[in-house]
Amino acid sequence: MELLLAPLQTYTDHHYRNAFHQVYTGIDQYYAPYLRLNNDGSIKEGPKVDILPKNNPYFNITPQLMCCGIDEFFILHDYIVSLGYEEVNWNMGCPYPMVTNRNLGAGILNKPDELHRLLEAIYPRLKLKLGIKMRMGMEETSEILDLLPILNQFPLTEIIIHARNAKQLYTGGCDVEMFKQCINETDHRLSYNGDINNLEGFEELRDQLPTINRWMIGRAAVSNPALFEEIKTGQLIDTSTYRERLLAFSKAIESSCLVSNPDQGFALSRMKSYWEGFCEELSEGKQLFRKIKKAKSLNELNDFTESIVD
Ligand SMILES: Cc1cc2nc3c(=O)[nH]c(=O)nc-3n(C[C@H](O)[C@H](O)[C@H](O)COP(=O)(O)O)c2cc1C
Secondary structure, three states, X not given: OEEEEOOOOOOOOHHHHHHHXXXXXXXXXXXXXXXXXXXXXXXXXXXXXXXXXXXOOOOOEEEEEOOOOHHHHHHHHHHHHHOOOOEEEEEEOOOOHHHHOOOOHHHHOOOHHHHHHHHHHHHHHOOOEEEEEEEEEOOOHHHHHHHHHHHOOOOOOOEEEEEEEHHHXXXXXXXXXXXXXXXXXXXXXXXXXXXXXXXXXXXXXXHHOOOOOEEEEOOHHHHOOOHHHHHHHOOOOOHHHHHHHXXXXXXXXXXXXXXXXXXXXXXXXXXXXXXXXXXXXXXXXXXXXXXXXHOOOHHHHXXXXXXXXX
16 A cells, blocks of 8 residues: 655645654655746746755655646646656646636646647657646536546556545545546546545545555645554554654754745744644644744744643
Protein backbone atom coordinates (compact mmCIF):
# COMPACT_ATOMS: atom_id res chain seq x y z
CA MET A 1 0.00 0.00 0.00
CA GLU A 2 1.25 3.48 -0.84
CA LEU A 3 0.24 6.72 0.86
CA LEU A 4 0.43 9.97 -1.05
CA LEU A 5 0.59 13.46 0.41
CA ALA A 6 -1.96 15.66 -1.36
CA PRO A 7 -0.94 19.04 -2.67
CA LEU A 8 -2.50 21.73 -0.41
CA GLN A 9 -1.58 25.29 -1.41
CA THR A 10 0.11 27.13 1.48
CA TYR A 11 0.17 24.00 3.66
CA THR A 12 1.99 21.00 2.20
CA ASP A 13 4.89 22.97 0.76
CA HIS A 14 8.58 22.26 1.37
CA HIS A 15 8.41 23.64 4.92
CA TYR A 16 5.78 21.05 5.75
CA ARG A 17 7.37 18.25 3.72
CA ASN A 18 10.88 18.62 5.17
CA ALA A 19 9.56 18.95 8.73
CA PHE A 20 7.38 15.88 8.17
CA HIS A 21 10.44 13.95 7.08
CA GLN A 22 12.22 14.88 10.35
CA VAL A 23 9.38 13.84 12.65
CA TYR A 24 7.02 11.34 11.02
CA THR A 25 7.01 8.44 8.59
CA GLY A 26 4.43 6.89 6.30
CA ILE A 27 4.33 9.05 3.16
CA ASP A 28 5.48 7.25 0.00
CA GLN A 29 5.06 10.09 -2.49
CA TYR A 30 4.80 13.84 -1.99
CA TYR A 31 2.82 15.98 -4.45
CA ALA A 32 3.69 19.69 -4.54
CA PRO A 33 0.97 22.36 -4.78
CA TYR A 34 0.31 23.52 -8.34
CA LEU A 35 2.43 25.83 -10.44
CA ARG A 36 0.50 28.45 -12.32
CA LEU A 37 1.18 31.53 -14.44
CA ASN A 38 0.67 35.14 -13.40
CA ASN A 39 -1.26 37.40 -15.78
CA ASP A 40 2.04 38.60 -17.28
CA GLY A 41 3.02 35.04 -18.24
CA SER A 42 5.62 34.56 -15.49
CA ILE A 43 5.37 31.61 -13.10
CA LYS A 44 3.96 32.37 -9.65
CA GLU A 45 6.90 32.71 -7.29
CA GLY A 46 5.78 30.68 -4.24
CA PRO A 47 5.17 27.34 -6.01
CA LYS A 48 8.13 28.00 -8.33
CA VAL A 49 10.52 28.20 -5.38
CA ASP A 50 8.76 25.34 -3.60
CA ILE A 51 9.88 22.73 -6.14
CA LEU A 52 13.52 23.83 -6.40
CA PRO A 53 15.69 20.74 -5.77
CA LYS A 54 17.58 22.58 -3.00
CA ASN A 55 14.32 22.91 -1.10
CA ASN A 56 13.55 19.21 -1.47
CA PRO A 57 16.70 17.39 -0.40
CA TYR A 58 15.22 14.25 1.15
CA PHE A 59 12.84 12.68 -1.30
CA ASN A 60 11.23 12.73 -4.71
CA ILE A 61 8.31 15.04 -5.15
CA THR A 62 5.87 15.16 -8.02
CA PRO A 63 5.35 18.75 -9.18
CA GLN A 64 1.87 19.76 -10.27
CA LEU A 65 0.66 22.32 -12.78
CA MET A 66 -2.62 24.01 -13.54
CA CYS A 67 -3.20 25.60 -16.93
CA CYS A 68 -5.88 26.11 -19.54
CA GLY A 69 -4.02 26.00 -22.83
CA ILE A 70 -1.15 24.39 -24.64
CA ASP A 71 1.20 27.38 -24.50
CA GLU A 72 0.68 27.76 -20.75
CA PHE A 73 1.17 24.04 -20.30
CA PHE A 74 4.56 24.11 -21.97
CA ILE A 75 5.87 27.17 -20.10
CA LEU A 76 5.24 25.30 -16.85
CA HIS A 77 6.35 21.96 -18.29
CA ASP A 78 9.65 23.38 -19.54
CA TYR A 79 10.42 24.91 -16.13
CA ILE A 80 9.78 21.54 -14.47
CA VAL A 81 12.01 19.79 -17.05
CA SER A 82 14.77 22.36 -16.43
CA LEU A 83 14.86 21.37 -12.75
CA GLY A 84 15.45 17.71 -13.63
CA TYR A 85 12.04 16.23 -12.80
CA GLU A 86 10.73 13.31 -14.85
CA GLU A 87 7.01 13.54 -14.12
CA VAL A 88 4.29 16.15 -13.71
CA ASN A 89 0.78 15.95 -12.35
CA TRP A 90 -1.97 17.97 -14.05
CA ASN A 91 -4.53 19.56 -11.71
CA MET A 92 -8.05 18.95 -13.05
CA GLY A 93 -9.66 19.23 -9.67
CA CYS A 94 -9.55 22.80 -8.38
CA PRO A 95 -13.28 23.55 -7.96
CA TYR A 96 -13.50 27.31 -7.38
CA PRO A 97 -15.54 29.28 -9.97
CA MET A 98 -12.77 31.87 -10.41
CA VAL A 99 -10.64 28.98 -11.65
CA THR A 100 -13.19 26.78 -13.43
CA ASN A 101 -14.74 29.73 -15.34
CA ARG A 102 -11.39 30.04 -17.12
CA ASN A 103 -11.30 26.31 -18.00
CA LEU A 104 -8.66 25.80 -15.34
CA GLY A 105 -8.72 23.01 -12.75
CA ALA A 106 -12.04 21.16 -12.77
CA GLY A 107 -13.27 23.53 -15.52
CA ILE A 108 -12.23 20.99 -18.17
CA LEU A 109 -14.26 18.12 -16.69
CA ASN A 110 -17.52 18.92 -18.49
CA LYS A 111 -15.72 19.39 -21.82
CA PRO A 112 -14.58 15.92 -22.93
CA ASP A 113 -13.86 17.05 -26.52
CA GLU A 114 -11.63 19.87 -25.28
CA LEU A 115 -9.80 17.45 -22.98
CA HIS A 116 -9.19 15.12 -25.92
CA ARG A 117 -7.96 17.99 -28.10
CA LEU A 118 -5.55 19.23 -25.40
CA LEU A 119 -4.05 15.81 -24.75
CA GLU A 120 -3.63 15.12 -28.46
CA ALA A 121 -1.80 18.41 -28.89
CA ILE A 122 0.36 17.96 -25.81
CA TYR A 123 1.58 14.39 -26.16
CA PRO A 124 3.84 14.80 -29.21
CA ARG A 125 5.86 17.53 -27.43
CA LEU A 126 5.78 16.05 -23.94
CA LYS A 127 9.15 15.42 -22.28
CA LEU A 128 7.72 14.50 -18.86
CA LYS A 129 5.61 11.56 -17.82
CA LEU A 130 2.09 12.78 -17.14
CA GLY A 131 -0.39 11.94 -14.39
CA ILE A 132 -3.74 13.56 -13.64
CA LYS A 133 -5.46 14.53 -10.39
CA MET A 134 -9.14 15.16 -10.95
CA ARG A 135 -12.56 15.49 -9.44
CA MET A 136 -15.36 13.37 -10.87
CA GLY A 137 -17.08 16.17 -12.75
CA MET A 138 -18.24 19.77 -12.60
CA GLU A 139 -21.93 19.24 -11.75
CA GLU A 140 -22.30 15.46 -11.44
CA THR A 141 -19.90 12.75 -10.37
CA SER A 142 -21.09 10.63 -13.32
CA GLU A 143 -19.39 13.05 -15.75
CA ILE A 144 -16.18 11.10 -15.14
CA LEU A 145 -17.63 8.16 -17.08
CA ASP A 146 -17.34 10.24 -20.29
CA LEU A 147 -13.77 11.23 -19.48
CA LEU A 148 -12.17 7.90 -18.60
CA PRO A 149 -12.49 6.42 -22.15
CA ILE A 150 -10.66 9.51 -23.45
CA LEU A 151 -7.94 9.19 -20.83
CA ASN A 152 -7.56 5.50 -21.77
CA GLN A 153 -6.24 6.65 -25.15
CA PHE A 154 -3.15 8.27 -23.59
CA PRO A 155 -0.24 6.71 -21.67
CA LEU A 156 -0.80 8.41 -18.32
CA THR A 157 1.20 7.26 -15.30
CA GLU A 158 -1.82 7.47 -13.03
CA ILE A 159 -5.16 9.09 -12.25
CA ILE A 160 -5.81 10.34 -8.73
CA ILE A 161 -9.54 10.85 -8.18
CA HIS A 162 -11.00 13.11 -5.50
CA ALA A 163 -14.40 11.44 -5.34
CA ARG A 164 -16.54 14.58 -5.44
CA ASN A 165 -17.83 16.90 -8.17
CA ALA A 166 -16.62 20.50 -8.31
CA LYS A 167 -20.03 21.98 -7.39
CA GLN A 168 -19.79 20.26 -4.01
CA LEU A 169 -16.56 22.08 -3.14
CA TYR A 170 -15.89 20.25 0.15
CA THR A 171 -19.50 19.64 1.16
CA GLY A 172 -21.49 16.41 1.03
CA GLY A 173 -19.90 13.01 0.97
CA CYS A 174 -17.49 11.37 -1.43
CA ASP A 175 -19.10 9.17 -4.09
CA VAL A 176 -17.44 5.84 -3.35
CA GLU A 177 -19.95 3.94 -5.51
CA MET A 178 -18.95 6.02 -8.53
CA PHE A 179 -15.28 5.41 -7.69
CA LYS A 180 -16.01 1.67 -7.85
CA GLN A 181 -17.43 2.14 -11.36
CA CYS A 182 -14.30 4.07 -12.35
CA ILE A 183 -12.16 1.06 -11.45
CA ASN A 184 -13.94 -0.91 -14.19
CA GLU A 185 -13.78 1.91 -16.75
CA THR A 186 -10.10 2.82 -16.62
CA ASP A 187 -6.94 1.17 -17.90
CA HIS A 188 -4.82 3.42 -15.69
CA ARG A 189 -3.47 3.06 -12.19
CA LEU A 190 -6.03 4.69 -9.88
CA SER A 191 -5.49 6.38 -6.53
CA TYR A 192 -8.34 7.24 -4.20
CA ASN A 193 -8.59 10.70 -2.59
CA GLY A 194 -11.23 12.25 -0.34
CA ASP A 195 -12.14 12.43 3.36
CA ILE A 196 -9.58 9.98 4.74
CA ASN A 197 -9.53 11.55 8.19
CA ASN A 198 -8.68 8.79 10.64
CA LEU A 199 -7.55 5.17 10.85
CA GLU A 200 -11.04 3.77 11.29
CA GLY A 201 -12.38 5.70 8.28
CA PHE A 202 -9.44 4.54 6.19
CA GLU A 203 -9.99 0.90 7.10
CA GLU A 204 -13.66 1.13 6.13
CA LEU A 205 -12.73 2.60 2.75
CA ARG A 206 -10.05 -0.02 2.18
CA ASP A 207 -12.63 -2.74 2.80
CA GLN A 208 -14.94 -1.11 0.24
CA LEU A 209 -12.17 -0.70 -2.36
CA PRO A 210 -10.02 -3.82 -1.92
CA THR A 211 -8.23 -3.49 -5.28
CA ILE A 212 -6.96 0.04 -4.58
CA ASN A 213 -3.52 0.32 -3.06
CA ARG A 214 -2.72 4.02 -3.45
CA TRP A 215 -4.40 6.51 -1.17
CA MET A 216 -3.97 10.28 -1.14
CA ILE A 217 -4.53 12.26 2.05
CA GLY A 218 -5.02 16.04 2.12
CA ARG A 219 -6.64 18.00 4.93
CA ALA A 220 -5.97 15.32 7.53
CA ALA A 221 -2.25 15.77 6.82
CA VAL A 222 -2.67 19.09 8.62
CA SER A 223 -5.17 18.10 11.32
CA ASN A 224 -3.44 14.79 12.13
CA PRO A 225 0.02 14.43 10.58
CA ALA A 226 0.54 11.12 12.44
CA LEU A 227 -2.24 9.55 10.38
CA PHE A 228 0.09 8.23 7.66
CA GLU A 229 2.04 6.28 10.25
CA GLU A 230 -1.12 5.08 11.97
CA ILE A 231 -2.43 3.75 8.67
CA LYS A 232 0.87 2.06 7.83
CA THR A 233 1.13 0.34 11.22
CA GLY A 234 -2.60 -0.16 11.74
CA GLN A 235 -2.18 1.27 15.28
CA LEU A 236 -3.17 4.56 16.86
CA ILE A 237 -0.31 6.53 18.37
CA ASP A 238 -0.64 7.10 22.13
CA THR A 239 -1.67 10.58 23.20
CA SER A 240 1.54 11.74 24.83
CA THR A 241 3.75 10.61 21.92
CA TYR A 242 1.25 12.19 19.54
CA ARG A 243 1.51 15.53 21.32
CA GLU A 244 5.30 15.52 21.68
CA ARG A 245 5.72 14.81 18.02
CA LEU A 246 3.16 17.41 16.99
CA LEU A 247 5.11 20.01 18.91
CA ALA A 248 8.41 18.90 17.35
CA PHE A 249 6.75 19.06 13.93
CA SER A 250 5.47 22.57 14.59
CA LYS A 251 8.96 23.73 15.66
CA ALA A 252 10.53 22.19 12.56
CA ILE A 253 8.04 23.95 10.27
CA GLU A 254 8.61 27.24 12.08
CA SER A 255 12.42 26.99 11.77
CA SER A 256 12.12 26.22 8.09
CA CYS A 257 9.81 29.22 7.52
CA LEU A 258 12.26 31.49 9.37
CA VAL A 259 15.19 30.29 7.27
CA SER A 260 13.42 31.13 4.03
CA ASN A 261 11.96 34.40 5.34
CA PRO A 262 13.39 35.85 8.59
CA ASP A 263 10.34 38.13 8.89
CA GLN A 264 8.63 36.83 12.02
CA GLY A 265 5.25 38.01 10.72
CA PHE A 266 5.40 35.51 7.85
CA ALA A 267 6.23 32.59 10.14
CA LEU A 268 3.63 33.68 12.70
CA SER A 269 0.81 33.75 10.19
CA ARG A 270 1.87 30.41 8.70
CA MET A 271 2.03 28.80 12.15
CA LYS A 272 -1.42 30.10 13.02
CA SER A 273 -2.82 28.40 9.90
CA TYR A 274 -1.16 25.11 10.78
CA TRP A 275 -2.36 25.25 14.35
CA GLU A 276 -5.91 25.84 13.22
CA GLY A 277 -5.59 22.37 11.68
CA PHE A 278 -3.59 20.78 14.51
CA CYS A 279 -6.14 22.00 17.09
CA GLU A 280 -8.93 20.05 15.37
CA GLU A 281 -7.60 16.79 16.80
CA LEU A 282 -6.77 18.03 20.32
CA SER A 283 -9.32 17.71 23.13
CA GLU A 284 -8.62 21.31 24.27
CA GLY A 285 -8.20 22.46 20.64
CA LYS A 286 -11.03 25.01 20.53
CA GLN A 287 -9.85 27.03 23.56
CA LEU A 288 -6.21 26.65 22.54
CA PHE A 289 -6.82 27.97 19.04
CA ARG A 290 -8.71 30.98 20.42
CA LYS A 291 -5.48 31.94 22.24
CA ILE A 292 -3.17 31.07 19.34
CA LYS A 293 -5.19 33.22 16.96
CA LYS A 294 -4.48 36.27 19.11
CA ALA A 295 -0.73 35.62 19.56
CA LYS A 296 1.29 38.71 18.61
CA SER A 297 4.67 37.01 18.34
CA LEU A 298 6.17 33.58 17.73
CA ASN A 299 7.28 33.49 21.37
CA GLU A 300 3.72 34.03 22.50
CA LEU A 301 2.43 31.38 20.06
CA ASN A 302 5.03 28.89 21.31
CA ASP A 303 4.09 29.55 24.95
CA PHE A 304 0.54 28.53 24.08
CA THR A 305 1.44 25.53 21.93
CA GLU A 306 3.90 24.13 24.47
CA SER A 307 0.99 23.70 26.87
CA ILE A 308 -0.11 20.65 24.89
CA VAL A 309 2.60 18.55 26.54
CA ASP A 310 2.18 19.92 30.12
C1 LIG B 1 -6.27 24.58 1.33
C2 LIG B 1 -6.29 23.59 0.21
C3 LIG B 1 -5.39 23.72 -0.84
C4 LIG B 1 -5.41 22.78 -1.91
N1 LIG B 1 -4.48 22.91 -2.92
C5 LIG B 1 -4.47 21.98 -3.92
C6 LIG B 1 -3.48 22.02 -4.96
O1 LIG B 1 -2.57 22.85 -4.99
N2 LIG B 1 -3.57 21.07 -5.93
C7 LIG B 1 -4.53 20.08 -5.92
O2 LIG B 1 -4.55 19.22 -6.82
N3 LIG B 1 -5.45 20.02 -4.95
C8 LIG B 1 -5.44 20.92 -3.94
N4 LIG B 1 -6.34 20.80 -2.94
C9 LIG B 1 -7.22 19.60 -2.89
C10 LIG B 1 -6.53 18.47 -2.10
O3 LIG B 1 -5.33 18.07 -2.72
C11 LIG B 1 -7.44 17.23 -1.96
O4 LIG B 1 -7.76 16.76 -3.24
C12 LIG B 1 -8.74 17.55 -1.23
O5 LIG B 1 -8.47 18.29 -0.05
C13 LIG B 1 -9.49 16.25 -0.87
O6 LIG B 1 -8.69 15.42 -0.06
P1 LIG B 1 -8.89 15.36 1.55
O7 LIG B 1 -10.35 15.04 1.80
O8 LIG B 1 -7.97 14.27 1.99
O9 LIG B 1 -8.55 16.70 2.08
C14 LIG B 1 -6.35 21.73 -1.90
C15 LIG B 1 -7.26 21.60 -0.83
C16 LIG B 1 -7.24 22.52 0.21
C17 LIG B 1 -8.23 22.34 1.35
